[in-house]
Amino acid sequence: MPIIDPLSYGQHQWQNILSDYDNTMRSQVRELVLAHSRELTDNFYQQMMEQPEAREFLAHEIVNQRLKASMILWLEQAFSIQDTTAIPAAVERQFEVGKVHARINLPINLVSLGARLHKRRLLELISQLWSEPADWLPAAKYLQDVMDLSLELMSLAYVTKSDRKSRAAEAYRLHTLSLNLSVERERQRAALLDWSHELMFALHSGESSLKGLSRSEFGLWFYHQAVTIFDGAPELNQIEQVLQQIDLVLLPDLQASILPQASVMVGKMALLQQEVKAIIYFMSTMFDRYIEIDQGRDTLTRLLDRRFLPAVMNREVKLAKRNNGVFSVVLFDIDHFKAINDNHGHEGGDMVLQQVANLVAGAVRSSDFVFRYGGEELLVVLVEVSAANALKIAQNIRTKLMESQLKLPNNNTQQVTMSGGVATFDGHPDYEHLINRADKALYGAKSMGRNTCLLGD
Structure with missing residues (x-):
């Protein structure tokens, strides 16, 4: 059975919709959606907030602000396709929305409920625009095709992303068994x-x-x-x-x-x-x-592999929301690491990175998590730690490194510093929001001259 490329499939299906319906009618539906997109979004949000299961994902202020703007954009884009050149961006948009839903573990039934709310209100508006059923029926069919294809493409991306998350979660579980x-x-x-x-x-x-x-x-x-x-x-x-x-x-x-x-x-x-x-x-x-299984760590630093990050972060978000709790992340970056590689070669850079990783891992509790996030960046997840305490821990680790002499090739040593960005869980359901805040704080620490840690907003 041939493998179907999701992007090509989505584009082909949208092309069929354009060819099946009259351009004038599609333009009229577009104008209708543009005129009522804000009303549709407000109606959607109000009704979804009445669902306890949905309220958990929508109550955060930033989600509210971004969701409404994103929902308006999504509605206007989906019904504004008048020629094939706009189709690829529209398909990518559906995939991106589906991936976000999967990342925050949004139940698929809530996505379907949201689509149903939009269709119901849009059908009411269409029936008011055309007085005779024979006139508004094609518009209703067009509406349904666009909404259903959008939902289908979101679901395709959702299932793919969820499947990868499940495999990563299982891989993380297997990795934990690789510990002694x-x-x-x-x-x-x-x-x-x-x-x-x-x-x-x-x-x-x-x-x-x-x-x-x-x-x-x-x-x-x-x-x-x-x-x-x-x-x-x-x-x-x-x-x-x-x-x-x-x-x-x-x-x-x-x-x-x-x-x-x-x-x-x-x-x-x-x-x-x-x-x-x-x-x-x-x-x-x-x-x-359980038996020991030797897999799942970064080969250089022996820290947790980054692919386990979704499994850990999603669980910490779930625990914090369920228990009204808190946790923090610290994103560390070794200062002037390129200069270390330039002056001492990649062997020297690897030696420094290994020693920094050992120092950070040894400075936190067994209940915390330390990842090699990428290059010379390390990500620490501090469970049940407030913002003030997380910043204190980060500063203590930074000071400990600054006071250490790290080994380099040919029996040389060097003092190395690092900067850190700290962020604390604020209720947002998407863990990448938390990491992005830590990354912004890290950038701020670098801008202040490095060798410091900064608490993000």
């Missing part, structure tokens, strides 16, 4: 026991506020990484149930009785320790089920 799981298991066991020891110290010190396990280093790792690494494992639910039992039942009980008889406190602590041991048991069982 025996080392990671001991690391998380140690984090869990550290929390337990800190809790005992807090109790003996008479502290009134006890840190929940979900907010500990182990808890952050569990919610932001383990759920991806061990997707589908039954132990995930078992561990979460114990986590909730500790944070919602046992800790409040301990906190309410910080000054009771020692025997009562010992009994309650023993019960909590049993729950901690249960988590260790479930976690060990979960780790033991």
